Amino acid sequence: MSSIIEIKNVSKEFKVLNRREGLKGSLMDLFSRDYKIVKAVDDISMTIEPGEIVGYLGPNGAGKSTTIKMMTGVLEPSSGEILVNGKIPYKNRTENAQQIGVVFGQRSQLWWALPLIESFKILKDIYMIPDSDYNNMLEFYKSLVDIDDLLHKPVRQMSLGQRTLSDILAAFLHNPAIVFLDEPTIGLDVSMKAKIRTLIKGLNKEKKTTVILTTHDMGDVDALCERIVIIDHGKMLYDNDIEHLKGFFGSYRTLKVRVDDDLKVESEIIQGEFEDLQVTSDDEWISILVDEDKIGVIDVFGTLQKTHKISDMQIEEISTEDVIKKIYEGGVK
Ligand SMILES: Nc1ncnc2c1ncn2[C@@H]1O[C@H](COP(=O)(O)OP(=O)(O)OP(=O)(O)O)[C@@H](O)[C@H]1O
Ligand SMILES: [Mg+2]
Secondary structure, rough: OOOEEEEEEEEEEEEEEEOOHHHHHHHHHHHOOOEEEEEEEEEEEEEEEOOOOOOEOOOOOOHHHHHHHOOOOOOOOOOOEEEEEOOOOOOOOHHHHEEEEEEEEEEEOOOOOEEHHHHHHHHHHHOOHHHHHHHHHHHHHHHHHHOOHHHHHHHHHHHHHHHHHHHHHHOOOOOOEEEEEEEOOOOHHHHHHHHHHHHHHHHHHHHHHHHEEEOOOOOHHHHHOOEEEEEEEEEEEEEEEHHHHHHHHOEEEEEEEEEEEOHHHHHHHHHHOOOOOEEEEEEEEEEEEEEOOOOOOOHHHHHHHHHOOOEEEEEEEEOOOHHHHHHEEEEEO
């Protein structure tokens, strides 16, 4: 089986104006322009197999969107080679469009004034989708998520979540081999995120669509990705299974406790008591990340019990969220 995406030693540099500060600086900029080179993507190589869902992760400014833009043919690499389904994306933009779908979160590609179904009909013509394929895809969409209300709504009247959902439906409509999703769940509520994950998962499973996904939401990763690629400052830090990555943190446990008092206040008190540990809280639990090579979970729990009224507790392996946080902070050897 040959790879559907091949990226070899790809870099992308941008030339940006080095702006000087203040009025004097602006005047100096007018007369002598001082440029610097930003290496947005720095010597990245990877191959992606058909049918994979790959989480492409990294902190803000890491180079994720730039990589996606190169894979979709919007940007040309400064150096290196990219093949998407055997073709060079920026040289074969029309052909490339037939085999890929793209969603850049928050920036809709749909016709603003038209009801969604009319946008679909235009896409059907553009991509020359046969009637039967088109109808089957609509039926399949309906089996995954409720779209009846959406179809007749103009895009401009939609909420952000409905619009994103519509964009994703539109990107998959011509049954492309690969779909690129750049932060598809950004700004969405819990239930819309769940719908979008169901949709992506269902399409990947049924149509064998290869999916490249960037996200800052580790819930997306847990729900969708076996494999993750992490980049930072344009450089690749990690490329493997998420479970493999968690293996590096085998001595870590998450101690979760429930208390009857205000969780946020209590978690801040606990953080004060355990300065070296990371303490967070949500609606239900206070979570304390413990490295058992340094201190036992039971010791931490014992100390807590002396000063806090704990009503329930649970011990879990390290979460994806915490693993990724650790990688961003310190990298993995
Ligand atoms: N057109 C451009 N001109 C100049 N610099 C750019 C351009 N596009 C991106 N950059 C720079 O390249 C780097 C990588 O940006 P990119 O948008 O790829 O990051 P990202 O990983 O998608 O971040 P985020 O999570 O915030 O979306 C950043 O330093 C950014 O400022
Ligand atoms: Mg981005």
